[in-house]
Amino acid sequence: MNQESNRSQNNIFNEQTNQSNGLWQYVQSLNPETIARLSQPESGEVFQVMEKNIIGLLGNLPGENFDISINTSRESLGKLLASAMISGYFLRNAEQRMQFEQQLEHSKE
Template identity: 70%
Template sequence: MSNPSNRVSDFFNGESQSANLLWQYVSSLSPETLSQLSKPASPEVLGVIERNIIGLLGSLPPEHFNININTNRESLGKLLASAMISGYFLRNAEQRMNFETALQDIELNQQKNDL
């Protein structure tokens, strides 16, 4: 039986040193941390991610079509990378929005206290 970790490391052999460091960091995270990082904080973010992936794959309704998607390893990797980047972007945008909302609330409270 082959060792799956060897296959993964073989996949990254051609990558840069920084990609290997990132892979090592992600591999060292606990399953609980990975689970927390991989879940969107809001249903809105999840919906945007789903729509993005559907847009990349196509949006034929599965109840009327028997859909099979065939791809190679490289294209699947690019699709996953695109989905991850979109997720990180949306998560950062959501955090920024929450931060700005919190700052606005603080400013409003300070204005009320000054009156």
Template identity: 60%
Template sequence: MDNALESYIQSLSAEAIAQLSKPNPEALHVMERNIISMLGGLPSEHFEVTISTSRENLGRLLASAMMSGYFLNNAQQRMELEKSFQ
């Protein structure tokens, strides 16, 4: 981690970190749709869907979901920042 970023994060209050860690409902919805599209979006009330994978591939899916979450969080923060300047 960059020293300036590490110093900044360490200087944040527990409340600020808690606020930054809160999931955004819109971002969660987008992530949910993304994961469903990766796994197959057949409605469970009409289809019995079973997904099997290896531990390695599941780890990759988790990493992809985490990266998507970080991206969406950053995009949301940028959107809110741009709105505040308008």
């Protein structure tokens, strides 16, 4: 039964992967400069918030005093990555909205 369960889980994963291939193919078609630009936050504030969020998810032990090693499963690592990406998208949208509102205020003056 374990083998059947594993096969079923693998089939579900493969189906989900095939459904998301459009996005993956799009990302692969981007040139390296575009990917690098999209991967970097525009402001230091966003970077700091993302860093604090990930540290909060992983735990807050200072690396200089401890030899830290994190072991996790593929599924848990995927969830961590998804959480970080969602936070990043949210923060980027908030940053863009703030910039838009600031530009709108300046245009009224």
